[in-house]
Amino acid sequence: MHDPASRSDQSIGHHEVKETTCYMCACRCGIRVHLRDGEVRYIEGNPDHPLNQGILCAKGSSGIMKQVSPARLTKPLRRKANAKRGESQFEEISWDQAMSMLTERLGRLRAEDPKQFALFTGRDQMQALTGMFAKQFGTPNYAAHGGFCSVNMATGMIYSIGGSFWEFGGPDLDHAKLFVMIGTAEDHHSNPLKKELSKFKRQGGRFIAINPVRSGYAAIADEWVPIKPGTDGALFLALINEILKTGLFDRDFLIQYTNAAELVIDDPERDDHAMFYRDTSIDVTRGCTDPQDKFWWDRNSGEVLSHTKGADPRLLGAFTMKDGTPVKTSFQLLKERVEPHTVEWASGITGIPAETIRRLSHEMGIMARDHKIELPISWTDAWDNEHASVTGNPVAFHAMRGLAAHSNGFQTIRALSILMTVLGTIDRPGGFRHKAPFPKPIPPCPKPPNSPDAVQPNTPLDGLPLGWPAKPEDLFVDAEGEPVRLDKAFSWEYPLAAHGLMHNVITNAWRGDPYPIDTLFLFMANMAWNSSMNTVEARKMLVDRHENGEYKIPFLVVCDTYSSETVAFADLVLPDTTYLERHDVLSMLDRPISEFDGPVDAVRLPVLPPKGECRPFQDVLIELGARLGLPAFTNDDGTPKFRNYPDFVVNYETSPGSGIGFLAGFRGKFGDKAMKGEPNPNQWEQYAANHCFFHYELPRSYQYMRNWNKGYLHWARAHGMTKWAEPILIHIHSEVLQRFRAAAQGKWPGRRPPERYRERIETFFDPLPFYYEPLEAQRVDKNRYPLTALTQRPMAMYHSWDSQNAWLRQIHSHNYLFVNPKVAIAQGIKDGDWIWVESHLNRVKCMCRYSEAVEPGTVWTWNAIGKGAGAWGLSANADESKKGFLLNHVIGEELPVVSQDGGQVLSNSDPLTGQAAWFDTRVRIYPAEPTSKKITEPQFTPMKALPGQLTRPRGRWQAYVAGVFGKK
Amino acid sequence: MTQLALVIDLNVCVGCHACVTSCKQWNTSGWAGPMVDENPYDADPTGTFFNRVQTFEVGSYPNTETVHFPKSCLHCEDPPCVPVCPTGASYKREDNGVVLVDYDKCIGCKYCSWACPYGVRELDAQQKVMKKCTLCIDRITDQSLPEAERKPACVLACPTSARLYGDVHDPDSEVSIAIRERGGYALMPEWGTQPANHYLPRQKNRMHITEDDLQRVDNPLKKEDLTVYHGEETLEDVTW
Amino acid sequence: MHPAFSVIFLTTLLGAGQGLFLALVTGQVYSRIHLIEAQSSDYYLFGSLIAFALLLTGLVSSFFHLGRPERAWRTATKWRTSWLSREVIVLPLLMVLVATFGLIHWMGWTQPFVVAGEDALPVDASLLVGVFGALVAFALFVATAMIYASVKFLQEWASPLTVFNFTFFGLASGFMLAAAYSAFLGNDLVTFFGTWAVIFTAIAFLSRGASLLRNRRIKYRSNLKTAIGVRHQGIAQTSQGFSAGSFNTREFFHHRGPRTLTMVRSLFMVLVFPVPVLLIGLAYVTKSPNLPILAFLIQYLGLVAERWYFFAEAQHPQNLYYQRVS
Numbered sequence A: 001m002h003d004p005a006s007r008s009d010q011s012i013g014h015h016e017v018k019e020t021t022c023y024m025c026a027c028r029c030g031i032r033v034h035l036r037d038g039e040v041r042y043i044e045g046n047p048d049h050p051l052n053q054g055i056l057c058a059k060g061s062s063g064i065m066k067q068v069s070p071a072r073l074t075k076p077l078r079r080k081a082n083a084k085r086g087e088s089q090f091e092e093i094s095w096d097q098a099m100s101m102l103t104e105r106l107g108r109l110r111a112e113d114p115k116q117f118a119l120f121t122g123r124d125q126m127q128a129l130t131g132m133f134a135k136q137f138g139t140p141n142y143a144a145h146g147g148f149c150s151v152n153m154a155t156g157m158i159y160s161i162g163g164s165f166w167e168f169g170g171p172d173l174d175h176a177k178l179f180v181m182i183g184t185a186e187d188h189h190s191n192p193l194k195k196e197l198s199k200f201k202r203q204g205g206r207f208i209a210i211n212p213v214r215s216g217y218a219a220i221a222d223e224w225v226p227i228k229p230g231t232d233g234a235l236f237l238a239l240i241n242e243i244l245k246t247g248l249f250d251r252d253f254l255i256q257y258t259n260a261a262e263l264v265i266d267d268p269e270r271d272d273h274a275m276f277y278r279d280t281s282i283d284v285t286r287g288c289t290d291p292q293d294k295f296w297w298d299r300n301s302g303e304v305l306s307h308t309k310g311a312d313p314r315l316l317g318a319f320t321m322k323d324g325t326p327v328k329t330s331f332q333l334l335k336e337r338v339e340p341h342t343v344e345w346a347s348g349i350t351g352i353p354a355e356t357i358r359r360l361s362h363e364m365g366i367m368a369r370d371h372k373i374e375l376p377i378s379w380t381d382a383w384d385n386e387h388a389s390v391t392g393n394p395v396a397f398h399a400m401r402g403l404a405a406h407s408n409g410f411q412t413i414r415a416l417s418i419l420m421t422v423l424g425t426i427d428r429p430g431g432f433r434h435k436a437p438f439p440k441p442i443p444p445c446p447k448p449p450n451s452p453d454a455v456q457p458n459t460p461l462d463g464l465p466l467g468w469p470a471k472p473e474d475l476f477v478d479a480e481g482e483p484v485r486l487d488k489a490f491s492w493e494y495p496l497a498a499h500g501l502m503h504n505v506i507t508n509a510w511r512g513d514p515y516p517i518d519t520l521f522l523f524m525a526n527m528a529w530n531s532s533m534n535t536v537e538a539r540k541m542l543v544d545r546h547e548n549g550e551y552k553i554p555f556l557v558v559c560d561t562y563s564s565e566t567v568a569f570a571d572l573v574l575p576d577t578t579y580l581e582r583h584d585v586l587s588m589l590d591r592p593i594s595e596f597d598g599p600v601d602a603v604r605l606p607v608l609p610p611k612g613e614c615r616p617f618q619d620v621l622i623e624l625g626a627r628l629g630l631p632a633f634t635n636d637d638g639t640p641k642f643r644n645y646p647d648f649v650v651n652y653e654t655s656p657g658s659g660i661g662f663l664a665g666f667r668g669k670f671g672d673k674a675m676k677g678e679p680n681p682n683q684w685e686q687y688a689a690n691h692c693f694f695h696y697e698l699p700r701s702y703q704y705m706r707n708w709n710k711g712y713l714h715w716a717r718a719h720g721m722t723k724w725a726e727p728i729l730i731h732i733h734s735e736v737l738q739r740f741r742a743a744a745q746g747k748w749p750g751r752r753p754p755e756r757y758r759e760r761i762e763t764f765f766d767p768l769p770f771y772y773e774p775l776e777a778q779r780v781d782k783n784r785y786p787l788t789a790l791t792q793r794p795m796a797m798y799h800s801w802d803s804q805n806a807w808l809r810q811i812h813s814h815n816y817l818f819v820n821p822k823v824a825i826a827q828g829i830k831d832g833d834w835i836w837v838e839s840h841l842n843r844v845k846c847m848c849r850y851s852e853a854v855e856p857g858t859v860w861t862w863n864a865i866g867k868g869a870g871a872w873g874l875s876a877n878a879d880e881s882k883k884g885f886l887l888n889h890v891i892g893e894e895l896p897v898v899s900q901d902g903g904q905v906l907s908n909s910d911p912l913t914g915q916a917a918w919f920d921t922r923v924r925i926y927p928a929e930p931t932s933k934k935i936t937e938p939q940f941t942p943m944k945a946l947p948g949q950l951t952r953p954r955g956r957w958q959a960y961v962a963g964v965f966g967k968k
Numbered sequence B: 001m002t003q004l005a006l007v008i009d010l011n012v013c014v015g016c017h018a019c020v021t022s023c024k025q026w027n028t029s030g031w032a033g034p035m036v037d038e039n040p041y042d043a044d045p046t047g048t049f050f051n052r053v054q055t056f057e058v059g060s061y062p063n064t065e066t067v068h069f070p071k072s073c074l075h076c077e078d079p080p081c082v083p084v085c086p087t088g089a090s091y092k093r094e095d096n097g098v099v100l101v102d103y104d105k106c107i108g109c110k111y112c113s114w115a116c117p118y119g120v121r122e123l124d125a126q127q128k129v130m131k132k133c134t135l136c137i138d139r140i141t142d143q144s145l146p147e148a149e150r151k152p153a154c155v156l157a158c159p160t161s162a163r164l165y166g167d168v169h170d171p172d173s174e175v176s177i178a179i180r181e182r183g184g185y186a187l188m189p190e191w192g193t194q195p196a197n198h199y200l201p202r203q204k205n206r207m208h209i210t211e212d213d214l215q216r217v218d219n220p221l222k223k224e225d226l227t228v229y230h231g232e233e234t235l236e237d238v239t240w
Numbered sequence C: 001m002h003p004a005f006s007v008i009f010l011t012t013l014l015g016a017g018q019g020l021f022l023a024l025v026t027g028q029v030y031s032r033i034h035l036i037e038a039q040s041s042d043y044y045l046f047g048s049l050i051a052f053a054l055l056l057t058g059l060v061s062s063f064f065h066l067g068r069p070e071r072a073w074r075t076a077t078k079w080r081t082s083w084l085s086r087e088v089i090v091l092p093l094l095m096v097l098v099a100t101f102g103l104i105h106w107m108g109w110t111q112p113f114v115v116a117g118e119d120a121l122p123v124d125a126s127l128l129v130g131v132f133g134a135l136v137a138f139a140l141f142v143a144t145a146m147i148y149a150s151v152k153f154l155q156e157w158a159s160p161l162t163v164f165n166f167t168f169f170g171l172a173s174g175f176m177l178a179a180a181y182s183a184f185l186g187n188d189l190v191t192f193f194g195t196w197a198v199i200f201t202a203i204a205f206l207s208r209g210a211s212l213l214r215n216r217r218i219k220y221r222s223n224l225k226t227a228i229g230v231r232h233q234g235i236a237q238t239s240q241g242f243s244a245g246s247f248n249t250r251e252f253f254h255h256r257g258p259r260t261l262t263m264v265r266s267l268f269m270v271l272v273f274p275v276p277v278l279l280i281g282l283a284y285v286t287k288s289p290n291l292p293i294l295a296f297l298i299q300y301l302g303l304v305a306e307r308w309y310f311f312a313e314a315q316h317p318q319n320l321y322y323q324r325v326s
Ligand SMILES: Nc1nc2c(c(=O)[nH]1)N[C@H]1C(S)=C(S)[C@@H](COP(=O)(O)OP(=O)(O)OC[C@H]3O[C@@H](n4cnc5c(=O)[nH]c(N)nc54)[C@H](O)[C@@H]3O)O[C@H]1N2
Pocket: A025, A026, A123, A149, A150, A182, A183, A184, A185, A186, A187, A188, A190, A210, A211, A212, A213, A227, A228, A229, A230, A231, A232, A399, A400, A401, A402, A403, A406, A790, A791, A792, A793, A794, A795, A796, A797, A798, A799, A919
């Protein structure tokens, strides 16, 4: 071998470096792709990118193997005429044929009843475009992954503090001194979080992880607090109680920035009981914001308008207004709510020793109180008070699906928001920080349409398919109060379903409840496998037929890049490109990659040509829009408005002349405007020159306290982020929730729920957070199913995408069920044994792995490692299908039908938001019959290879060397 | 003499495997490549990797520590794998202490792997030569790379910067300081191999709370005279 | 360790070949000093041919152990540090000597150059080559055994007993083969070789027994604590970091249960020691020409099992890192 030091790698072959954005997951790191003779040589993190600053994860580093994956689709495919759906028998067709088929069918549906077309997308980053397409088409039946992902997180926090974890905000670990991470295994912001965690630890920060399992991040925590799944709400209530009792709350913060001191009517006899006492006659802004017509109780002069200058309001207490109305402060109500929730009470529910809970509350409270941060940044609040500095209480929290994916998640997350609030850590240094475009009014202004009339033939939907209901009148229901949407989002069943309920789409369409549809279009969603609950049945529903032989879901279109399990069920398959082959935008209109210090958006630029006949889905959608004559995509003369997606991105404006488009950076003729500005023909080039992102750093004085920061709020309004510059007070007591409860109690002047939902709404729309046992646990025999089964994301796999990846699959080719040895031994199960995991619904067979790092009431496995035989370009006897298993088979998409629901079929979801309750699953485990075959169950008929799928002969060996791989 | 090495900070490693695949992608097309995969899309996929991340559990529930443990060749100062090699294919570089294998000389006898207690050498099943971490010799010596990038791929990728890289013989280097100040230790010291790579142990940050912290005059509760008189009967009404 | 058949055959065949050659040389020396009757040159010729064939087969099987046998020549370069290199030098040398020994007998170049004493010890070319070859054969025992014994991490192997075992197993099987060879030819040396074979088998029994006892009591220097540097009694791996195996899971572990190991041990303890000794004894009584052949075959089979066990028994510390998939 030549001496390695004697030659530069870049001198071998033709070497090029191109910048783009990673999409091996939703984190969206900046990358530099090195090419050698046109093949990917090396993908490195872009050190100039604000998000990842040069680091890269295991997936991002394996992008090369995605390019050579045998699972790649390369041709548009149509199900063979004589083949049954699901048999994976396809024939190649041309793009023109595919587009004609779609145009003809969708054109007909649009003319007859746009609802008949449903477009659902998975963990994509294109909701700005897909959502717009759906709206233009006129169908309400659109949603992305949010509803089965973490909508509880979004709503629970946004309805409380106007922003949330997830892609909308996060913990400020730069300044924090105590960090409490709850129910997070990998997270969306995964690379930055890792980076910050290590920095935080090295700076001497204290890191506490609350999780039934100690893996990944929790591994490096200073303290692991194991908790029984689904019980965090109880923990938070006890923590709040303890903090209130000991006086460890931030009084000034609560008074100034929350509705804690505001007066709530306290007279159960009155219709407006539990509403804020308001003076609707005074002159304040009454837009979609929370009007400032509420009252404080001044220590000296009694009732005064809140934020009256010089007032010294009471935080606690019950009072009587001049007009005789009995009132209490919002904080008083909170105090009364949490009082019975002692640490001992919570200990019994959570399994955490009472002493630990008490200590945690002291740690949080004392750290917040005694280690204040003061940054020399002057700012002005919304009431024109000047502040010489920004202060912070350095206790940061982070939580994700461990809270969200339970049917009590919304109220649990409300409780967490309030815990964070009483500690005074919202948008302050060292606490929770917003990311643009958040904060938003509580709740944000966009509303779903509120009547079936919004859906009209050949007309765009009147309103956005998704939004944020603030009162019963915002629900998308018909005159009888029944759902207009297929997934029943925004109906009385799931009033706050801000992200839809994708997990119910197949079941509802199959059952024809609320109505049957014609065409289901799935983009980037593996609904026949890991993103469905009750997968065995979902797969049957997809192929189920009426007596006349017609499929219950008549037409299924799948757009994917790979041969996923779902592709096998398609009638029409559209082959998409990979992330290295197309333009993408990570838009302010969707979920941008903003930083705490200001908005950031980003683009992908093609680094490689599309493979085979793959076409970027965005191009397809824009062409389809034009073919269907959707207004946004068509000129008045009927010709297409845009050549392709890049052209669309540059020229599209949300409304003519709005200056707001998909990309916020480099707007204006010369690219010198930010956020708003006329289209810039050179926008792409300017993004390319700026490492594929645009970062608008807010002035320092606008970076904190944004809910109440006058400068920021006005900046945000001027730059089109919001219509309102009103302060966003934190909702400790939630009047929004009370409106729905009042409707159920017959006290709301407007819409009221149908009788069968009355009790449900009244119970769950509690304006103060409360704890209830997860719904599944309330409905199954807990003695029979004593364990909760969870999944976690492995850091080296993204959902189902990566089993095709020759490198990543070697790390996780199959999975085990992790069980606490004590529990296993009691069942006579040895480490490595084959076992059954049984829920009320179904059972799966898998292998057991002992682990001391799991709470004994919990069993868990890695998410989405198990695969359907033959899918993903893997051979039918691959480990993924023979030794790997999918927990989803035992997770119900609906709750067991019981009398307490009045015999109704209800989704296994949070009753407020429709969030899929993945982590409520109760199971039991027992040894598999010793004689049974050593493969996982259930097994499925192997999926056949698709035409155009295998372009390379497949040998026993694969030796990738850029520049020569696959070239003869 | 220079001795380049990695120092792995177990205090922050979250076990993400970024170092595993970034290593693979850099090296498979580099000086030490290819790193072949066997059965890449079939049962029992296996292949050559220079770096692995493992997980250990210490203690028993609820007092469990989960330890993520990355491991690649430790570039021993006295590498037992080198003298046993019958061909001289395994060698330790004079200039920087990196232990390498010259594939052109290697006969694939595996003997060196027996002589490594750490299990970091892997015989490439197709190429039939011994492979191992090269400390990314073709990056760290490539003068055409900017200084900041003249580091191993795994070090650049590691999201938690748990992988420090430098000269452990230079007492002022980041790695030497870390070893000195953070109690850096060697694996299996009992064999006297003197690994150049070191590991930094877990550290715990705790908070100490005293009684005084809970008893303070500025307690905001003192601002809320909590009792509100609602006209109930009191002693005032009955005594005199 | 994973017992690779190439290495099992390599070491056992070499051992038998060396032993046989040593037996021939011993026989020649004894006959020269008239302690036993002289043999025909054919006897030595075919004897050395057998020895050579064994060495050759051993050598060939060693190639199966190499990934790149075409480069085997390179192995000779590091004799200063590598026992493997030394073996690779000594083995061909021995083969040359064995061949020369046979050739000398075949060509009849056995006129003595000098005769010590009164016909007490006629020294001819074959004797010189034989004795030198004997030394080289011993060197080869040492070199082969040291390949294993010098790996300090394999504590079961890192002991002088390994050298003894290799040597005495070689001698036992070689002399046993010589006895068998003689029995096959029907000459009178069966008893001579047989006796030596029994003696060597007995010594091998002692030394192997000693190593088994020693290995049973080994205190492993490495454990999970030193492997990952965490001082705690309860450490368990939950993931080795990959799902479906690697070189490290294949090369250093036998993937058999402890029952198999015990079985193989009992098997070789029976096949290598008592059975061949008994058969030789029986042959002595019955004068059967077949029993010594059977004795050799059985002992060889036993040695194959012994060598399998030798590898399987050895616990490589690297295995501490590769215990569990998840
Ligand atoms: N590598 C990788 N990264 C990803 C993804 C991926 O597939 N792979 N997916 C992305 C997506 S779509 C999402 S939604 C995010 C999700 O990111 P996370 O929210 O981190 O997702 P999960 O892996 O579901 O982790 C849930 C955690 O909650 C814990 N948990 C479960 N129930 C409870 C409970 O009741 N209480 C508490 N305290 N903890 C509980 C589980 O043990 C687990 O550790 O990750 C994103 N990032």
